[in-house]
Amino acid sequence: MSATILDGRATKDAIFDELRPRVARLAEQGHTPGLATVLVGDDPGSQSYVRAKHNDCAKVGIKSIRKDLPADVSQADVEAVLDELNADPACTGYIVQLPLPKHLDAGPLLERIAPAKDADGLHPISLGRLVLGEEAPLPCTPRGIIELLHRYDVPLNGAQVAVVGRGITVGRPIGLLLTRRSENATVTLCHTGTKDLAAEVHRADVVIAAAGKPHLITADMVKPGAAVLDVGVTRTDAGLAGDVHPDVVQVAGFLSPNPGGVGPMTRAMLLTNVVEAAERNVG
Ligand SMILES: NC(=O)C1=CN([C@@H]2O[C@H](COP(=O)(O)OP(=O)(O)OC[C@H]3O[C@@H](n4cnc5c(N)ncnc54)[C@H](OP(=O)(O)O)[C@@H]3O)[C@@H](O)[C@H]2O)C=CC1
Numbered sequence: 332m333s334a335t336i337l338d339g340r341a342t343k344d345a346i347f348d349e350l351r352p353r354v355a356r357l358a359e360q361g362h363t364p365g366l367a368t369v370l371v372g373d374d375p376g377s378q379s380y381v382r383a384k385h386n387d388c389a390k391v392g393i394k395s396i397r398k399d400l401p402a403d404v405s406q407a408d409v410e411a412v413l414d415e416l417n418a419d420p421a422c423t424g425y426i427v428q429l430p431l432p433k434h435l436d437a438g439p440l441l442e443r444i445a446p447a448k449d450a451d452g453l454h455p456i457s458l459g460r461l462v463l464g465e466e467a468p469l470p471c472t473p474r475g476i477i478e479l480l481h482r483y484d485v486p487l488n489g490a491q492v493a494v495v496g497r498g499i500t501v502g503r504p505i506g507l508l509l510t511r512r513s514e515n516a517t518v519t520l521c522h523t524g525t526k527d528l529a530a531e532v533h534r535a536d537v538v539i540a541a542a543g544k545p546h547l548i549t550a551d552m553v554k555p556g557a558a559v560l561d562v563g564v565t566r567t568d569a570g571l572a573g574d575v576h577p578d579v580v581q582v583a584g585f586l587s588p589n590p591g592g593v594g595p596m597t598r599a600m601l602l603t604n605v606v607e608a609a610e611r612n613v614g
């Protein structure tokens with residue numbers, strides 16, 4: 332038996348088909364959505380992600396704005412760019428591509444994003460609203476994972492989920508999303524202090540691997556038939572490696588490949604957040 336592949340590229344294309352008419356309607360009303368990216372420095376990975384986001388915008392009719400800043404830019408100069416985007420009516424939402432160079436203090440920069448323009452859903456106000464159960468832009472990667480599971484009819488109601496990693500972009504917020512009444516899953520958040528990772532993973536119906544450790548999740552750890560989402564990405568000499576060992580495809584019931592799984596879904600949810608923000612602005 333081989334797992335059903337959770338195809339993030341095809342699902343992203345389907346979501347783009349759904350977004351296109353919504354963007355067209357907004358454009359007719361004179362409210363074309365705009366996504367801006369703030370990229371600091373010349374990390375090749377970050378450059379390729381940002382390039383992909385602008386290509387995505389072109390595919391659905393969203394206007395895109397690029398702010399590319401030199402690696403040695405000052406904190407004050409980044410702040411000035413954020414203030415400019417906060418005031419720019421053409422910019423519906425924007426992201427600051429992470430990680431930032433060491434000399435910059437990321438926290439105050441992320442907090443400077445106007446919450447209404449938080450396309451990533453990672454602003455403290457957005458995360459606070461998520462905890463409170465209030466409407467807010469949702470973090471893109473966790474939202475993309477849940478959307479992918481819903482579209483493949485993987486049951487979450489009552490499911491036991493093992494999340495590996497408590498990082499702020501994936502692990503911590505997906506625990507919050509999955510334990511909402513609408514998802515109703517039971518979540519165990521694992522990290523480097525977890526005593527027996529193999530046991531936590533083995534009793535899970537759904538495994539979300541977001542540690543950034545190549546091939547951390549091996550076939551022997553996975554319950555036969557479980558859904559496994561490979562989120563972590565590590566650049567190695569041999570190319571990109573996910574957190575999930577390739578043999579897991581023989582044991583899992585569903586598997587999101589890496590690449591081609593959660594990455595494209597993250598981009599689809601970024602654009603969804605921008606379209607939803609534009610629709611809120613029109614009222
Ligand atoms: N495909 C996509 O769209 C995206 C992929 N990613 C990828 O997902 C991964 C996670 O991202 P992010 O949350 O920002 O990462 P962080 O580095 O913030 O978090 C990693 C987490 O994994 C835990 N961890 C590390 N090693 C182990 C281990 N051996 N056993 C158990 N837990 C472990 C860490 O534990 P501790 O807290 O104890 O240190 C930490 O909580 C990264 O590889 C990132 O590149 C991120 C965003 C989008």
Ligand SMILES: Nc1nc(=O)c2c([nH]1)NC[C@@H]1CN(c3ccc(C(=O)N[C@@H](CCC(=O)O)C(=O)O)cc3)C=[N+]21
Binds near residue numbers: 451
């Ligand atoms: N402010 C901010 N928001 C983010 O959401 C954010 C970030 N910073 N910094 C880095 C991580 C990582 N991340 C990915 C997005 C898309 C793919 C993606 O589309 N990957 C393709 C392959 C792309 C390729 O081949 O290079 C795939 O998985 O198929 C991957 C990773 C978003 N992140």
Ligand SMILES: [Mg+2]
Binds near residue numbers: 588592
């Ligand atoms: Mg992927």
